[in-house]
Amino acid sequence: MSTAIRRPSLSLCATAFSLADRAVDARQWATRCGQPSACARALIHNGATQFHDAAGESPVTLAVRAVSDLLRNTGTPPTTVDALVYTHTIQTSVLAPPSGTVRQIQSHTGMNTALAFSVTQQHCVSPMAAIRVLQALAMARPAVRRAIVVCADVIGSECDRLRAIQDLALHSDGACALLLERDAPRGVIAGLHLYTDGRSFRGTDDDLQPVPDDRYYWSAFTTMRAAIQKAGITARDITHVLPHHANLPGWARLMAMLGLPRERLFTANFGAVGHVFGADPFINFQMCPDREPGGWSLLFTCGLAGCFGAMVVRH
Structure with a gap:
């Protein structure tokens, strides 16, 4: 008689984030980029009131700050990662080569014994893609028991006009670090689903803006539904929906598609934090109150080039 092999589970045990110190509101941004005041009003109406501006600060600096806070707050010795x-x-x-970003972060935080690598090309979904890679790594290597994923992005001053995603979001400069552990009792990643819509392979139109597409809602919904199904629960079991900080008006439609009351959508960080690329749902995971044992959080993000990711975490 064969015995089923229990797959190791990874848990999202803690997060820490680091935002650029300087906050710039939508009206300031519109003025300095020569945008009409109507653009700022539309952004504010859609929940994008401000962003954090690194003003030349390095992504490595923000990443090191987030990882260092994570290690300190959790009492995790760097050598155990x-x-x-x-x-x-x-x-x-x-x-740019021959320098290595991940190696610099590793050196500054003392995690010199850790296997270090990078995951990209999934844009704002890259942190979830990294978690998927780590799940496979944990299956293949039982010795891997603790890992850290860190995402960091900074928009340079020369690209300041590209901070706005249509009138739906403003990019913030920042970093977020995630502590993942094998078989921890809380924060279990019960469902993870990634999807890429190949029709959006160009990423943007000729004006470097996302191409409007009503199919976005269906792709977002089916990605979240798949993650919920993989967790073995129903949408009604979800106690918190932790979104990316873009398209706040569109979330009313997505919550209706999920059959969930809007009160379960955590929206406090849309205006205050801005869209910190792939970090948004994990920042929300840290800041969302009332995550009582037995509850379920649904984390969602999407990115350019048709990338979608959803993850279900058991509290």
Whole structure:
């Protein structure tokens, strides 16, 4: 008689994030980029009131700050971290060869014994893609028991006009670090689903803006539904929906598609934090109150080039 092999589970045990110190509101941004006041009003109406501006600060600095806070807050010795994964969205957030961004983070935080590598090209979904890679690594290597994923992105001053995603979001400069542990009792990642819509392979239109597509809602919904199904629960079991900080008006439609009351959508960080690329749902995971044992959080993000990711975590 064969015995089923229990797959090791990874838990999201803790998060820490680091935002650029300087906050800039939508009206300031519109003025300095020569945008009409109507643009700022539309952004504010859609929940994008401000962003955090690194003003030349390095993504490595923000990443090191987030990882250092994570290690300190959790009392985790750096030498006990078995894997370190760096992710980013825009190409300027990684150092050009022969320098290595992940190696610099590793050196500054003392995790010199960790297996270190980077995951990219999934844009704002890259942190979830990194978690998927780590799940496979944990299956293949039982010695891997603790890992850190850190994402960091900074928009340079020369690209300041690209901070706005239509009138739906403003990009913030920042970093977020995630502590993942094998078989921890809380924060179990029960369902994870990634999806890429190949029709959006170009990423943007000729004006470097996302191409409007009503199919976005269906792709977002089916990605979240798949993660919920993989967790073995129903949408009604979800106690918190932790979104990316973009398209706040569209979330009313998505919550209706999920059949969930809007009160379960955590929206406090849309205006205050801004869209910190792939970090949004994990920042919300840290800041969302009332995550009582037995509850379930649904984390969601999407990115350019048709990337979608959803993850269900058991409290």
